[in-house]
Amino acid sequence: MSIYDSLNKEQKEAVMHTEGPVLILAGAGSGKTRVLVHRIAYLIDEKGVPPYNILAITFTNKAAGEMRERVDKLVGFGADQVWVATFHATCVRILRRHIDLLGYDTNFTIYDTDDSKSLMKQVFKNIGIDNKQLREKTVLGVISAAKDELIDENEFEKTASDYVEQRIAACYKEYQKLLRDSNALDFDDIIFKTVTLFKTHPEVLDNYNERFRYIMVDEYQDTNTAQFELVRLLAQKYRNLCVVGDDDQSIYKFRGANIRNILDFEENYDDAFTVKLEQNYRSTQNILDAANSVIRNNYARKDKALWSDRGSGKLLHFRQFDTAYEEAEYIADDIAKAVKKGETTYSECAVLYRTNAQSRLLEEHFVKNGIPYNLVGGVNFYDRKEIKDMLAYLRMVDNAKDDLQVKRVINVPKRGIGQTSVDKVTDYAYRNGLTFFEACETADSIPTLGAAAKKIMAFANMIRVMRASVGDYGLNGLINDIIDKTGYVKELEESDEDDAKDRIENIYELVNKIVDYEENEPDAGLSGFLEEVALVSDIDGIDDSMPRALLMTIHAAKGLEFERVYLAGCEDGVFPSYLSIACEDDSELEEERRLAYVGITRAKDEFTATYARCRMNRGEIQYNPVSRFLKEIPKELIDNRLPGERRQWTDDFASIPQKEVSVAKVKPVALTKGMGIKKADKLDYTVGDRVRHVKYGVGTVLNIEDDVKDHKVTVEFDGTGKKIMYAMFAKLEKV
DNA sequence: CGTAGTTTTGTTTTT
DNA sequence: CAAAACTACG
Numbered sequence: 001m002s003i004y005d006s007l008n009k010e011q012k013e014a015v016m017h018t019e020g021p022v023l024i025l026a027g028a029g030s031g032k033t034r035v036l037v038h039r040i041a042y043l044i045d046e047k048g049v050p051p052y053n054i055l056a057i058t059f060t061n062k063a064a065g066e067m068r069e070r071v072d073k074l075v076g077f078g079a080d081q082v083w084v085a086t087f088h089a090t091c092v093r094i095l096r097r098h099i100d101l102l103g104y105d106t107n108f109t110i111y112d113t114d115d116s117k118s119l120m121k122q123v124f125k126n127i128g129i130d131n132k133q134l135r136e137k138t139v140l141g142v143i144s145a146a147k148d149e150l151i152d153e154n155e156f157e158k159t160a161s162d163y164v165e166q167r168i169a170a171c172y173k174e175y176q177k178l179l180r181d182s183n184a185l186d187f188d189d190i191i192f193k194t195v196t197l198f199k200t201h202p203e204v205l206d207n208y209n210e211r212f213r214y215i216m217v218d219e220y221q222d223t224n225t226a227q228f229e230l231v232r233l234l235a236q237k238y239r240n241l242c243v244v245g246d247d248d249q250s251i252y253k254f255r256g257a258n259i260r261n262i263l264d265f266e267e268n269y270d271d272a273f274t275v276k277l278e279q280n281y282r283s284t285q286n287i288l289d290a291a292n293s294v295i296r297n298n299y300a301r302k303d304k305a306l307w308s309d310r311g312s313g314k315l316l317h318f319r320q321f322d323t324a325y326e327e328a329e330y331i332a333d334d335i336a337k338a339v340k341k342g343e344t345t346y347s348e349c350a351v352l353y354r355t356n357a358q359s360r361l362l363e364e365h366f367v368k369n370g371i372p373y374n375l376v377g378g379v380n381f382y383d384r385k386e387i388k389d390m391l392a393y394l395r396m397v398d399n400a401k402d403d404l405q406v407k408r409v410i411n412v413p414k415r416g417i418g419q420t421s422v423d424k425v426t427d428y429a430y431r432n433g434l435t436f437f438e439a440c441e442t443a444d445s446i447p448t449l450g451a452a453a454k455k456i457m458a459f460a461n462m463i464r465v466m467r468a469s470v471g472d473y474g475l476n477g478l479i480n481d482i483i484d485k486t487g488y489v490k491e492l493e494e495s496d497e498d499d500a501k502d503r504i505e506n507i508y509e510l511v512n513k514i515v516d517y518e519e520n521e522p523d524a525g526l527s528g529f530l531e532e533v534a535l536v537s538d539i540d541g542i543d544d545s546m547p548r549a550l551l552m553t554i555h556a557a558k559g560l561e562f563e564r565v566y567l568a569g570c571e572d573g574v575f576p577s578y579l580s581i582a583c584e585d586d587s588e589l590e591e592e593r594r595l596a597y598v599g600i601t602r603a604k605d606e607f608t609a610t611y612a613r614c615r616m617n618r619g620e621i622q623y624n625p626v627s628r629f630l631k632e633i634p635k636e637l638i639d640n641r642l643p644g645e646r647r648q649w650t651d652d653f654a655s656i657p658q659k660e661v662s663v664a665k666v667k668p669v670a671l672t673k674g675m676g677i678k679k680a681d682k683l684d685y686t687v688g689d690r691v692r693h694v695k696y697g698v699g700t701v702l703n704i705e706d707d708v709k710d711h712k713v714t715v716e717f718d719g720t721g722k723k724i725m726y727a728m729f730a731k732l733e734k735v
Numbered sequence: 736c737g738t739a740g741t742t743t744t745g746t747t748t749t750t
Numbered sequence: 751c752a753a754a755a756c757t758a759c760g
Contacts, residue, residue, distance in 0.1 A: 086750075355747050356748085416737095452736095535750080579746090591748095617746085
């Protein structure tokens with residue numbers, strides 16, 4: 001009896017094929033983490049590979065943590081020597097040792113998206129770009145995409161063809177310069193710089209080639225070009241590369257993930273050994289059949305079909321509502337009822353949706369029904385203002401070149417140092433080749449500053465003293481000193497804002513985290529703490545000590561499983577998103593379909609899809625047809641009845657032949673048909689007419705725009721002023 | 736310099 | 751409908 005007896009035939013093959021390139025195509029719920037963990041154990045116990053020579057890379061900290069735990073359990077002695085980490089954590093660890101070879105200090109700071117945006121604002125100022133012509137976000141998006149493709153600022157400049165691209169190239173250059181001046185890396189740099197390091201310093205790479213003789217990569221379908229290249233380099237010498245993934249679960253194309261990395265693995269490594277894991281240990285056959293019949297409509301995929309020996313189970317449920325409000329009400333109610341009946345526990349329930357914006361209504365109803373829940377995503381703990389402020393102080397102390405943090409908190413709490421003064425110091429620093437902080441230290445020599453100079457120097461002095469004392473009083477001492485000397489909490493205590501109390505609590509929560517960290521990692525220090533904070537994601541923070549239902553996007557749910565799953569907002573225009581429908585390229589729609597596949601396969605026993613005929617979006621009411629993905633599920637698998645409910649759309653749903661729907665391409669224009677409300681051919685009023693609205697009273701029509709769906713009417717109301725509304729809902733009457 | 740009040744703008748998805 | 755960005759005033 002060995003630990004490998006519990007594996008099925010394919011799993012065993014995957015575990016025992018240890019040499020050379022291996023591709024494991026692991027369907028949802030097919031036990032891929034189990035396979036990886038057993039493979040690590042097999043390498044160590046049966047093949048005598050030193051744990052030190054094994055590397056396992058994941059995408060999320062949660063996945064890494066889970067694998068770490070299971071490896072520790074299964075392997076026992078030496079397990080801690082196995083390197084299990086995320087892509088980003090792996091690269092940061094490597095860079096902390098060697099990045100000086102690329103001209104950065106090894107105590108570099110990691111910038112999050114917020115920091116990058118602030119930095120880009122500075123870039124716009126420096127090179128004179130009006131943010132009305134070009135948005136920071138757009139430019140950052142282009143730069144990020146370039147970095148994912150390993151295109152640096154110089155190469156980008158060379159290939160920039162039109163004017164806009166040239167401007168972006170200029171931004172990219174300045175942005176990288178500012179990053180370097182601040183000794184900071186953004187998220188994409190972490191991977192990019194590691195690849196650069198390996199390419200420019202073969203001796204460093206060789207060192208890691210020797211170390212990592214056996215490499216395993218989880219969620220391989222989500223790798224982008226930079227990550228692909230990183231893995232290729234790491235594995236190039238011994239070629240013992242085992243990648244695990246599921247092309248049907250590739251849902252991060254928008255972040256640069258290249259599905260071809262997994263589809264073409266066998267071409268890139270022509271001696272690759274491939275195993276398919278198709279037996280699912282998670283869901284009932286009905287749920288799998290539904291998922292299979294949806295994903296079957298995708299073109300770009302490797303053929304496979306999940307099966308289960310768990311039996312067919314219950315039917316999937318489909319529930320329709322007039323409004324998103326009723327939808328949320330039903331879901332909350334249904335969970336509450338099921339828990340009351342003892343059918344499930346809160347922690348076995350999850351509500352999934354396409355966009356974070358949908359969480360609000362659900363949350364409201366969960367509160368109303370007293371259901372304990374956790375919202376994953378939305379505002380991350382570390383994204384709260386007060387936490388970011390505290391972190392800015394910490395980061396400022398940690399990295400003297402990080403001007404961004406200095407600017408963030410120089411007037412938080414209020415010290416009477418306004419924007420004008422900050423601009424003057426920035427200007428002075430720029431002209432004299434100083435960092436912003438250095439300029440602050442010598443503020444008295446900036447003539448135009450006047451009374452503010454004294455205040456600025458006092459601030460600089462405070463930070464200097466803190467920096468000098470970190471070594472003496474440790475992290476806990478530092479954070480308390482910051483709270484004390486800045487008077488941040490004091491200001492909150494005296495404030496009469498209603499969320500002041502929460503914020504103070506959050507700050508003390510951060511103090512707790514710091515104390516915890518210091519106890520667990522006594523040698524890591526401030527940089528270590530900040531690094532950990534920079535690399536955590538939303539999903540990592542889930543506290544599963546309490547039984548709580550989870551609300552999250554489908555993206556966030558990848559890799560998780562629940563007894564009961566609710567998929568909310570199953571509407572064409574919401575899921576699949578409007579953009580993916582309108583887009584010419586059907587690869588967008590295929591990505592959405594994979595998302596649907598991920599959503600459905602999260603469920604073990606019960607799956608409920610809900611649909612709201614109309615919902616509020618961006619202050620406008622939207623009417624949407626039932627999601628095309630639901631129509632791809634054979635109707636025998638779905639229980640589609642709800643006693644006492646209206647059946648109008650039910651019939652519509654059932655009457656559409658399955659085949660026709662899955663093959664037919666429904667163009668967005670066609671979608672507006674059959675929606676129940678038709679656009680009026682002609683309105684009985686025109687520009688300049690006086691009209692009456694039920695709520696706003698009488699006004700003058702300023703403009704009428706002919707949209708695809710409806711006429712967009714602008715009216716200047718006598719009482720309330722200008723309003724833009726759709727003719728079909730506004731029901732305006734000529735007077 | 737700080738604020739309150741006003742206008743504008745935006746939505747996928749996130750390591 | 752919010753949040754963010756702007757504007758005008760004390």
